[in-house]
Amino acid sequence: MENMLDKLIITALRGKTAAVLFKDGHAAQIDFEPEAAEEETGVIFVGKVKNISKNINAAFVEYRPGVNGFYSLKENARPIYADEKTEHGPLKAGDEILVQVERSAVKTKDAVLTSNLTLTGQTAVLSAGKSSLGISAKIRDKEWRDAVKRRWEATEHGDCGLVVRTNGEASGIDKVFEEFAALYERYLVICKAAASRTCYSVLYRPESFAVRAVRDLKICDGLEVVTDLPEVYKELQDALGITDSRAAENSGTAADSEAAERSAATADSTAVDSAKMACSMAAGMPSLRLYTDDFPLTALYHLETILSQALSKTVWLKSGGNLVIEPTEALTVIDVNTAKSVSKKTSEETYLKTNLEAAEEIAVQLRLRNLSGIIIVDFIDMKEEESRKTLLAALRRAVTADPVKTVLVDMTPLGLVELTRKKIRRPLHEQVR
Structure with missing residues (x-):
């Protein structure tokens, strides 16, 4: 339609x-x-340093009563202290600092905390602790990117950085910097509010x-x-x-x-x-x-x-071929089969046609099922080098439409195709447990 x-x-x-x-x-x-535990991601707390572990160059920060989080000293060279004082010695037990939950606690692992606070808008992302500029790789207009860089150099941003999201190109440069200015004001308010709030207070909660x-x-x-x-x-x-x-x-x-x-x-x-x-x-x-x-x-x-199909192990293709999708703890394996495929063409032509159809469907299924990490695809084996190149080019084009960064690494000597997809949230099959 x-x-x-x-x-x-x-x-x-x-x-x-x-x-x-x-x-x-x-x-x-x-x-x-x-789930409730995952909803903590992005929340900013006033936390208290419980102890410093020098052997792993990290601190453990109590951000909720009795709940500690892992705080990397290497990744957080500039803690944001809650008392607003400008001079502090090395971080020590008892210090109260602003921390944001970067990754929620998983099973026996503590939550990961950071002082590099991040505030996300529709076109812009503010990242505290670094004054760099990042622009979505999906924005390819060089003139537009250069104009953003010039505007950034003339913008007051303290110790905060900006990431321009893909939506920024359509919204316009003025909109991006208007939103960044609003996020920067919110960041300053959050930092100022910490001085009058007690330990474990929530200073910011995402939408x-x-x-x-x-x-x-x-x-x-x-x-x-x-x-x-x-x-x-x-x-x-x-x-x-x-x-x-x-x-x-x-x-x-x-x-x-x-x-x-x-x-x-x-x-x-x-x-x-x-x-x-x-x-x-x-x-x-x-x-x-x-x-x-x-x-x-x-x-x-x-x-x-639709949900039942997205959780199914087998995905049928129009040609009669199918995909068998097997998520495991370490990686996701996708097997491509000719199955019921019937064609009067030669085997090589049939295999290429099925593989090309599978490549398009794999890109769809990765996003639909929110599969991430390492993904190994076992396409139907083809003898001709030109067929393999055609397949890889088609798969690379298909995954570029995914808003989540997906990289086609290569085809191994055994004919297995390796991909990686950035983890944003849990895969669909875990979300519905």
Whole structure:
């Protein structure tokens, strides 16, 4: 179906709040609200140094009563002290410092804490403790990048650095630096507030799951956010600055739209033509709609079926071939098979066709299942070097569309293709346990 806006569906699924992104009518990403322990990630506390462990060049900082976190002295050369004094000796037991949870506690491992505070916006990320500039690798316009560098050199930023997110290019340089200025002011307020707060106080808590789900998407090409959860709808209204009057204007034809969506659902469609949508897009701003129809939103978009397929070990290809996906503790293994594939072409042509189709689907599945770390793909063996080069080029193109950094390393002498994908959150199969 053509001319479709991307859709983000936020609803309850299997007893948890889920955010499912549809692109071009197909599910592209599924995330569930983190468990309580994981929700600490990004929270800034006033912590107290319990002890210094010189042999591992680290400190252990109590950030909640009775709960310690690991604090690398190598990575945190400039602690932020809570008393606002400018002169301090080496960090010692009893010192109160600002710490942010960089990684939540996992099983027997303590949480990882840092004083290199990070505040994330939609177009910009502020990172304290380093004054460098970073620009998303997906922004390739050299003139635009150079203009950002010139603007950065003329900007007052103290000891804070800036990372320009992919959304920044579409939003414009002025928007990026306006957001950075707001984040910098927030950072100063957080540091100042620490002097009047007691130990273990929370100074900053990131946005909720729903707000982050919207914020982290590239929305320059248009996005409609649909939820049947009134509390999430109100929260997103506040976060996006959408008033009730504007929402009412945007969703004036919501009833007609929902009827059209139900009709589409009975035809086994997961998306609606943009001409039938209730909300139009403002430039760079997602539209927001509260779904109030009696027909369940999960059924309308077949979310249970989509989730079951995304958790399945086997993924079937149109050609009759399949992928067998096996996540393990150390890495993820993907096996490509011809399975039911039937073709009158030669074996080499059949194998190449199946492998190319598999390469496209692998890129989809990595994002959908949120697989990360080391990924090994066992494609169907091909004898011709030219076929192997064609396959690697196709896979490299496919993974570049992933918003999470994914690198195709190489093909081993045994014909196994190695990839790495940056870990942002837990894989889907762990999120739904």
